[in-house]
Amino acid sequence: MSEIVDYELYEVPPRWLFLRVETSDGLVGWGEPVVEGRAHTVRAAVEELLDDYLLGMDPNAIEDHWQEMYRGGFYRGGPVLMSAIAGIDQALWDIKGKRFDAPVYELLGGKARERIRVYQWIGGDRPEGVADAAREKVDAGFTALKMNATPELRRIDNPQAVADAKERLRAVREAVGPEIDVGVDFHGRVSKPMAKRLAAELEEYEPFFIEEPVLPEHNDALPEIAAKTSTPIATGERMYSRWDFKEVFEQGAVDLIQPDLSHAGGITEVKKIASMAEAYDVAMAPHCPLGPIALASCIQVDACSPNALIQEQSLDIHYNETSDVLDYLDDPSVFDYEAGYVDLPDGPGLGIEIDEDHVREMADEAVDWHNPVWRHDDGSVAEW
Known part of the structure; x- marks a missing residue:
């Protein structure tokens, strides 16, 4: 044995x-x-x-x-x-x-598709230059983008904060046209009253979805927010098991779940979450601003989940200033993107080969990443 x-x-x-x-x-x-x-x-x-x-x-x-x-x-x-x-x-x-x-997806019942659509981040933490970035990514072949809705917001902010968010989305929509999907991430940094206002105001420019409009501890507010808009509601990157997702499925307010394959119990658990979502007519787009192993794991579950809609990936994301997804792979072509899609890998296991020498070399580097701590004008801590 x-x-x-x-x-x-x-x-x-x-x-x-x-x-x-x-x-x-x-x-x-x-x-x-x-x-x-x-x-x-x-x-x-x-x-x-x-x-x-x-x-x-x-x-x-x-x-x-x-x-x-x-x-x-x-x-x-x-x-x-x-x-x-x-x-x-x-x-x-x-x-x-x-x-x-065999690929993992073959052991989970076999593939339900030949490829999975991917989206690309634009604009950074405090979103800026989004229209130019959107044009650049569309020219590179992406058909779906995601951007942060706002920088930090007060619990009840002024009309200009809402107008600024609306103007950014307008600029992106006008830059790329109606055939490109643009997801808008509230990042949990928006309070319930502001989420209601933003959801209603942004609808004019038809976002692909609004993501994490409130923090998971306020998921009870999702039905009220959903009532303000026809835009699909997405959430789930900070939910860690099928039991965390059960409440939002039963509410009926969420249209797209975003479990993270490196946070929500891995392949075993996320496959179960995906099946639960399918029973509630909810789509899945796994969260993945991470590395190549996490992305490969996501694609294995996407491959065999009929309700998988699109896949986040972190190539060129604003966090990856020192190393990027492809740097750790023997064969980076496994993640070649074409016309906004990535083909399913056909290699065994996760379908990737890790460059072990490079991993060991980079593990000798000092790594001490922590998310920034933002503060409001009055000195109180803001949600990042």
Whole structure:
């Protein structure tokens, strides 16, 4: 019987944590367990799970391992534990796919499509220059974009703040025309009263969706916000399990869910979340402003999920100032984008080959990424 015999963790720029898991018969699987800005914390959780539960175990029993890691500690859920489980789960699926010489999606029932659409970020954290950036990305072949709606906002802000957000979206819409989809991310930095106002005002320029209009702890406000607009509502990047998503499915206010394959329990859990969403006629667009292992994991689930709509990816995103997605791959062409789509990989496991020498080299670099702390004019902390 094959056993899990070793693992290594690599913190690499710009803000990622890679996990390498090895079996007694020489198979290697990769995962990406990280909470952006909390890599050290998640590293400790991964080490605890592997040392306490998985070393010496059969790597094939993925569902049983998932249940043990999730339920075995009594306290469960949340970003740290679920991200640690997610990265381990990705690595175990990578191993299983390599064992059977098949992509993970073949082991999950087979593909439901030949390719998946992708979108590209524009404009940065405090959105600016969005019209020019939109033209550039459309010229590069993308047919869907996403931008932040606003910089930091007061809980109840002035009419100019709303007008500025509306003007940015107008400029993008006029720059790219009606055939390009433009998602607008509220980033959880908008309070309920401002979300209602913005949702209504932005509708004129037909956003693809409005994302995370309020923080998940205020998901009870989503029906009220949805009542103000016909624009699809998206959320889910800070929700970590099918139990977190259950409430929004039952509300009926969300049209697009965005679970993160490196935060929401990995391939095992997100496939279940996708199936739940399908039963409620809700589409899925996995959150992924992360690295190549997370993206490869997303595409495996997209491939076999009929309700997968589009895939976020972080090539050239504003966070990737020191390293980018393709830098860590032996064959970057696996993520070639054509006409706004990426083809499904046909390699075994996650369908990517990690450049281990480059990973080890970059792991020697100092990495200490933390999200900025923004403050309002009065000195109080603002949502980033």
